[in-house]
Amino acid sequence: MIDLCPTTEEDASEIIRAHAQAGTPLGIAGGNTRSSFGNAVTAEHRLRSTALSGIVAYNPGEMVLTARAGTPLADIEAALAESGQTMAFEPMDHRPLMGTSGEPTIGGVFAANVSGPRRLISGAARDSLLGVRFVNGRGEAIKAGGRVMKNVTGLDLVKLMAGSHGTLGLITEVTFRVPPRPKSEATIVISGLNDAEAANAMAAAMALPVEVSGAAHLPMTVTWTFLGNRLPEGEATVLRIEGLPASAATRAEKLASAMAAFGPVARLGEDDSATLWREIRDVKPYADGGPRPVWRVSVAPSVGHQLVAALRLETGVDAFYDWQGGLVWMRMESDAEAGLLRRFMAALGGGHATLMRAPASMRAATSAFEPQVDAVALLSARVKEKFDPAGIFSPGKMG
Amino acid sequence: MSDAISFLAPRADVMARRRQIVADLADLLPPECLVSEPRELMPFETDAFVSYRRMPLAVALPRSTAEVAAVMKYCHRYGIPVVPRGAGTSLSGGAIPQKDAVVVCVSKMNRIIEIDLFNRAAVVEAGVTNLNISEAVSADGFFYAPDPSSQLACTIGGNIGMNSGGAHCLKYGVTTNNLLGVKMVLVDGTVIDLGGKGLDAGGYDLLGLVCGHEGQLGIVTEATVRLIAKPEGARPVLFGFPTSEEAGSCVADIIASGIIPVAIEFMDKPAIEICEAFAKAGYPLDVGALLIVEVEGSEAEMDDMLKDIVDIARRHGVSTVRECQSATEAALIWKGRKSAFGATGRIADYICMDGTVPLSQLSYVLKKTSEIIERHGLRVANVFHAGDGNMHPLILFNANDPDDAARAEAAGMEILKLCVDAGGCLTGEHGVGIEKRDLMRHQYSDADLAQQMAVRAAFDPGWLLNPSKVFPLEGRQPA
Numbered sequence: 001m002i003d004l005c006p007t008t009e010e011d012a013s014e015i016i017r018a019h020a021q022a023g024t025p026l027g028i029a030g031g032n033t034r035s036s037f038g039n040a041v042t043a044e045h046r047l048r049s050t051a052l053s054g055i056v057a058y059n060p061g062e063m064v065l066t067a068r069a070g071t072p073l074a075d076i077e078a079a080l081a082e083s084g085q086t087m088a089f090e091p092m093d094h095r096p097l098m099g100t101s102g103e104p105t106i107g108g109v110f111a112a113n114v115s116g117p118r119r120l121i122s123g124a125a126r127d128s129l130l131g132v133r134f135v136n137g138r139g140e141a142i143k144a145g146g147r148v149m150k151n152v153t154g155l156d157l158v159k160l161m162a163g164s165h166g167t168l169g170l171i172t173e174v175t176f177r178v179p180p181r182p183k184s185e186a187t188i189v190i191s192g193l194n195d196a197e198a199a200n201a202m203a204a205a206m207a208l209p210v211e212v213s214g215a216a217h218l219p220m221t222v223t224w225t226f227l228g229n230r231l232p233e234g235e236a237t238v239l240r241i242e243g244l245p246a247s248a249a250t251r252a253e254k255l256a257s258a259m260a261a262f263g264p265v266a267r268l269g270e271d272d273s274a275t276l277w278r279e280i281r282d283v284k285p286y287a288d289g290g291p292r293p294v295w296r297v298s299v300a301p302s303v304g305h306q307l308v309a310a311l312r313l314e315t316g317v318d319a320f321y322d323w324q325g326g327l328v329w330m331r332m333e334s335d336a337e338a339g340l341l342r343r344f345m346a347a348l349g350g351g352h353a354t355l356m357r358a359p360a361s362m363r364a365a366t367s368a369f370e371p372q373v374d375a376v377a378l379l380s381a382r383v384k385e386k387f388d389p390a391g392i393f394s395p396g397k398m399g
Numbered sequence: 400m401s402d403a404i405s406f407l408a409p410r411a412d413v414m415a416r417r418r419q420i421v422a423d424l425a426d427l428l429p430p431e432c433l434v435s436e437p438r439e440l441m442p443f444e445t446d447a448f449v450s451y452r453r454m455p456l457a458v459a460l461p462r463s464t465a466e467v468a469a470v471m472k473y474c475h476r477y478g479i480p481v482v483p484r485g486a487g488t489s490l491s492g493g494a495i496p497q498k499d500a501v502v503v504c505v506s507k508m509n510r511i512i513e514i515d516l517f518n519r520a521a522v523v524e525a526g527v528t529n530l531n532i533s534e535a536v537s538a539d540g541f542f543y544a545p546d547p548s549s550q551l552a553c554t555i556g557g558n559i560g561m562n563s564g565g566a567h568c569l570k571y572g573v574t575t576n577n578l579l580g581v582k583m584v585l586v587d588g589t590v591i592d593l594g595g596k597g598l599d600a601g602g603y604d605l606l607g608l609v610c611g612h613e614g615q616l617g618i619v620t621e622a623t624v625r626l627i628a629k630p631e632g633a634r635p636v637l638f639g640f641p642t643s644e645e646a647g648s649c650v651a652d653i654i655a656s657g658i659i660p661v662a663i664e665f666m667d668k669p670a671i672e673i674c675e676a677f678a679k680a681g682y683p684l685d686v687g688a689l690l691i692v693e694v695e696g697s698e699a700e701m702d703d704m705l706k707d708i709v710d711i712a713r714r715h716g717v718s719t720v721r722e723c724q725s726a727t728e729a730a731l732i733w734k735g736r737k738s739a740f741g742a743t744g745r746i747a748d749y750i751c752m753d754g755t756v757p758l759s760q761l762s763y764v765l766k767k768t769s770e771i772i773e774r775h776g777l778r779v780a781n782v783f784h785a786g787d788g789n790m791h792p793l794i795l796f797n798a799n800d801p802d803d804a805a806r807a808e809a810a811g812m813e814i815l816k817l818c819v820d821a822g823g824c825l826t827g828e829h830g831v832g833i834e835k836r837d838l839m840r841h842q843y844s845d846a847d848l849a850q851q852m853a854v855r856a857a858f859d860p861g862w863l864l865n866p867s868k869v870f871p872l873e874g875r876q877p878a
Contacts, residue, residue, distance in 0.1 A: 061655035062758045084657055119598060126604060127576045140846045148755040149787040150573060150827035152562045152611045153835075153842055154869065155851045159575070159607025168603075180657035203517045207540060209631040244658075247700040300518045300596035326518075326597055352601040369601040375591045380603050382857035387850070398602065 001027075002044060005051040009133070009141050009172045015047060016170065017139030020390040028166025028394050030070060030105035034094045034112050036357065038165045038397045039368045049107045052172055055079055057147075064130065064147050066175040069107025076106050086181035089125045090116030090277075096287035097294065098357055107171045113163030116281035117214040117240070120206075120323045126162035131175035134161055136168070137388030147175045160383070166394045168387040182242035186252040187214070187273040189266045190237040190259050195219060195305035198237040199325045201262040203301065205239050206324055208258055210251040214240030214277050217305075217321040222285035227276055232266050240277060280322055286331045286357075293336040293358040294329065299351030301326035307351075310344045311337070338366045367399050401450040403808055404833055406867040409499035413456070413479050420479060421457050424501070427469045432507065434458040443484070443502050447549075448492035448834055450750070450804065455482065455496030460507045464582060464590055464620040467503060471618065472588030474501055475863065481586075482865050483614035485526065485557025488549040490740075490751050491832025493561060493613050497867050503618055505556045511535050512621065518596045519626045520579055525556030525619050529563075532624060541626040544571035547828070548737045555622050562611030564828035566662045566736065567693075569786035571627065573828065575610040580623035583609060583616075586859045596623060608854070613830050614865035616858040630695035633661065635732045636705060638712045639686030639719030643667050643781070646688035647762035649715035650785045653692070654758060656711055658704055663786035664691040664736050667765075670743075670782040670793070677742035680735030681728065683719045690785065691736055739782040740793070747778075748798040750834075752811050754818025755789045755827035764821050768792050768814050775810040777803075789827035790818065816841050831869045839871055852876060 006012040019026045027046035029035060049070035056066040060083040067076060073091070080086055091114040095101060108114075110132070115124040122128075131145030144157035161171060190201055198217035205212050218226060218236045226236075239259070241252045256265050268276060286294050299307060304325040311317045316333025330341075336358050345351045352370040355363065372380065380398075385391075413420070421435045434440055435457045445452040456479070461467045474481050480500040487494050487504075496502050508524035511531070515521070516539055521532055529550040532543040546565035547553055553563070559581065564573040571577065580594030593606040600606065609616055640646040643665075650663055666674065666682070666689045675682045682689060690712075694704045709720055723729045743749050756764045765781065772779040772794065783791035792814055796807035815825050815835060819842045825835045839848060852870055862875070 059757070059759055061651045063654060064757070113599075113604075115599075123572060123576050124599060126607060127572065136850060140850070142850045143844065143847050144850075146822075146824045146842075148757055148789075148823050148827070150564050150568070150755045150784070150789045151824040152573075152828055152830055153824045153826050154831060154839065154848075155615070155854055156562070156575070156608055156611050157851060157854065159604040159610075160854070162607070163604055179659060183657070206519060207516065207628050209540070209628050211628075211630075244700070244703060246703055247696060250697060250699060298597040298599040300515075300520075302515075302517045303597075323598055327599075350595055351597045352599060354601060372602055373591070375585070375589050376593070376602070376605065379585075379591070379605065379857065383603055383605075383608075383854060386853035386857050 001046055003046050003048050005048045007051045009135060012047065012135050012170055012172060013139040013141060016135055016137065019045065019392050020137055020139065023390055024392065025395050026392045028170055030108035030111065031103045033100045033102050033104045034098065034108055035100065036098050037094065037112050039399060040363060041394045041397050043395065047170055049105060049170060049172065056173065060085055063178055064175060065178050066147060066173065067106050068173050069105060069171045071106045073104040073106055073109060080178055084181050085178040087128060088118060088122035088179050089128050090118040090281060091125060092116045092281050097283045099289055106174055110162050110174050111164065111166055111171055117216065117277050117322055120215060121211070121213055126159050128177045129158050129162050129174060130177060132158055132161050132171055133173040134169035134171045137390055137393060145175070149177060165397050167384060167397050168393065184245040184248045185240060185242040185270060185273045186248055187238050187240045187268040187276060188252060188256045188259060189232055189268060190263045191232045191266065192234045192263045193237050194235065195308060197262065198235065199302060199305050201237050201259060202324045205255060205259060208255060210241060210255045211243070212239050212255065213242045215324040216280050217325060219320055221318050222320045225285040226279050227272055238276065240273060283329050285320060286329060291359050293332040293362060294356045295341065295353050296356050297328040297330060297345065297351060297353045299326055299328065299345060300349060303348045303351065304328045307344055307348055311341065314340055336362050336366050342370070369399050371399065401804055401808060404451065404837060405872065406453060406497050407872060409497065410478065413499040417456055423473060424457055424459060424470065427473060428459055428461065428466060432460045432462060434460065443496060446487040446489040446492060446494040448490055448495065448832065451492055451495050451833060453495055453497050455500050455502045456498065458502040458504055460504050462507050464584060467584045467618055467620050468588040468590055470501065470503055471584050471586060475587045478861065478863065480863050480866050483560065483618045485554030485560065486528070486552045488553045488557065489561065489832055490753070490829040491826065491834040493830050493832035493868060495833055505554060505620065508620060515596065516541065520596045520623050521626055522621060522623045523555055524621055526554050529553050529555060529558055536626055540629050542629050543624055544577050544627055545574050548740060555624065556619050559610055559619050559622060560612060560614050561828065561830040564784065564789065566664055566784060569663060570659055570661045575607060577625045578606065578610055578622060579625055581606060581609060581619045582621035583619045585617045586864055594623065613832065613869050615855050615869060616864065631697045632701060633693055633695045634701050635691050635693040635723060635729050637682065637719065637721040637732065638690040638692060638717050639683040640688045640715065640717055641686065643688040643765050644762045645715045646690050647765055649690065649712055650761060651758045652711050652715065653708055654786065656707060658707055660692050660708070660786065661695045662691065662693040665781065665783050665785035667781040669778065669780035670739060673742050673746060673780055674735040674739050677745065678731065678735035678738050680731045682735060683721065686719055691732060736782070743780055743793050743795070747795040749793045749795050750807055750811050752790065752792045752794070752814050753826045753829040754815050754823055755787065756818050756821045756823035758788050760821040760823070761785065761788060764790065764817060767817050771810050771813045771817070775806045777807055777810055788823065812838060833868055836869055837871055845874065
């Protein structure tokens with residue numbers, strides 16, 4: 001594998017043009033910490049954004065930041081922290097789960113549309129992304145979107161680039177929304193609920209006017225992995241409240257008294273709350289360095305626990321839930337059981353299962369992303385062809 | 400009627416077959432779902448961008464996805480342009496037909512299919528109005544967040560077409576951030592589903608692409624939208640400032656302070672006078688500009704936030720602070736704001752611009768706007784969503800005076816270019832439509848536009864869907 005790390009957008013264009021002319025496949029990467037997200041790519045050359053680095057513009061009064069794609073996420077976070085702002089979508093760090101190392105880049109965050117627990121109310125990375133620059137498969141530098149929060153000028157190619165995993169072009173610059181960082185947070189823990197009861201409790205919490213910004217359910221098999229085993233014993237259904245200190249405290253109080261109807265309620269303070277949600281975000285229970293297959297399943301919140309219950313009758317599966325039960329992290333006992341999982345999911349109304357980790361042989365035999373119906377697959381292939389007519393970018397990555 | 404913006408020349412072969420096309424459509428649709436008599440076609444010849452009109456060939460009013468698919472399949476087979484339409488409230492001419500087009504209007508598809516409170520989602524047909532969704536779930540304590548001023552009339556299908564915003568998107572986002580899934584009919588009649596009640600779909604974000612497509616990629620027939628729990632309370636507060644500049648700079652400081660109100664709306668003196676005369680909302684008349692700042696939450700939370708906001712406003716020379724004392728007063732404040740366009744229409748003809756600018760440029764752009772307006776000898780009323788920089792200068796003119804109308808159009812174009820040059824964009828929520836089509840090259844390079852048009856071609860290679868809109872007519876790639 002040869003890494004190509006252009007230092008300017010023009011250099012990137014030139015590299016891409018040369019590869020397009022020769023028809024040579026080109027992997028696309030940033031810090032390479034999420035490289036096993038999606039199907040394996042076989043390309044001798046890999047174009048990386050790492051040398052396209054640095055914050056280009058940041059005016060906190062506009063709540064907007066522009067950075068080159070290869071800027072380390074850590075640099076962005078540091079700049080935001082200084083101004084009391086944040087990325088609302090709370091991007092997950094894939095390194096612990098996937099056993100990768102290196103520095104995540106801001107381009108990679110958007111290319112993989114990475115979000116975390118707050119996605120439930122604040123949207124995914126794609127919802128915060130306002131503008132991109134990228135080089136398409138013809139080597140042309142393209143601008144899409146802009147740096148203002150409301151913009152409906154032309155087709156929204158920004159959304160298309162988010163989550164395209166380097167198959168449509170090399171993202172060279174991103175502009176995104178950075179709202180104020182919540183000044184305080186608290187988490188309430190309801191103990192002893194089974195998966196179905198927890199789904200009911202979380203739905204009830206989301207219906208209250210208290211702005212729950214995180215709703216996860218941690219079954220008994222995983223609770224010990226969080227906060228150094230300091231969560232109350234048994235299952236833990238956790239709900240987060242954020243905001244200005246006085247307001248967050250009041251809302252947490254209201255939420256706690258409403259949730260008492262479901263089970264015993266405990267409270268976590270600021271620090272524990274912050275740690276817990278970071279651990280949920282980064283899938284702590286399955287960041288075990290092991291080989292067992294891990295799925296990330298997105299379904300309707302009411303369906304998550306039903307899917308797990310159905311699978312348990314057929315195979316060994318451990319699971320916990322984020323996004324009110326609609327994001328299910330599953331670790332399979334041995335086989336990935338893709339067919340079983342996708343069949344049950346379809347029977348329960350459909351959703352999207354992504355294989356996040358598995359031994360190479362299993363990955364080779366299983367599509368990492370949810371297969372699409374023919375008409376949508378055809379449309380997606382046509383869209384891809386419009387960006388990358390020579391088909392050089394990360395062949396096979398998205399199926 | 401103006402003619403500065405041209406439409407594609409009607410396809411002669413289609414025009415020649417008009418009678419046959421109407422007869423064929425009559426086989427696909429019941430009589431009450433097909434309009435072809437010139438007198439009955441009149442209501443469809445324009446939308447809320449009334450300076451342009453074109454009589455369509457026929458209007459189809461399908462009642463189901465299957466009927467939409469049948470019409471699309473037929474039109475595709477015979478190369479007949481299709482112009483999708485919701486309630487026809489577009490301010491950019493997005494729904495104005497063309498002479499060789501069949502208008503496919505989803506207004507009869509107005510069923511709420513499912514309210515799923517557990518999953519906080521509503522599944523509705525495309526012709527359901529924006530406000531209907533919120534009304535259907537209000538008693539259960541939920542609402543649908545995007546709230547364009549035309550929400551009483553505009554359809555969710557149209558909202559998706561234009562990625563509509565509204566006053567409250569500062570906190571809750573625009574349509575694209577509140578849309579979970581769609582059912583749509585492609586140009587050849589194929590029906591696809593994108594997204595669903597789960598949050599993340601795999602594959603390319605075609606749902607994100609379709610939102611704001613301006614009828615260029617297909618016809619959305621059903622939508623799954625996100626519902627949100629209503630806040631405990633909401634309180635709009637009026638802040639009067641001596642000048643527009645002071646109000647403008649106050650906005651950026653509120654945002655920078657770390658407080659995000661649900662809405663920050665701006666009105667200048669002419670807008671205040673027009674709206675107050677119409678709605679009797681209790682706006683102060685002795686100020687140069689007004690901000691309506693709305694906060695949400697419990698009484699104590701709102702008190703806290705407002706205290707900080709009042710402090711900031713004081714630093715910017717606020718002269719009047721008026722908190723409303725009752726729900727009735729709050730409703731009146733919003734009635735005044737949301738009727739701004741209608742109220743303006745009572746005193747003059749107007750065109751409404753929709754550029755967005757970075758917050759740091761608000762004061763500068765306001766000042767430049769008034770210079771442009773003065774130079775053209777016109778009047779303007781500014782009323783807009785200041786929290787996200789989405790400007791709405793209403794340029795007043797007399798439509799019966801062709802010279803006045805031409806100057807208004809010219810001034811509007813200058814203002815939009817000003818917004819782009821200030822780091823913003825041509826349109827924040829109304830769409831490009833026909834109105835801003837020829838300015839697209841001011842915002843995008845040839846390569847940028849070619850990439851967008853290439854993506855468009857992945858959906859509609861023959862340019863049959865709303866073909867006179869969004870992209871400049873020159874430089875289009877042939878099918």
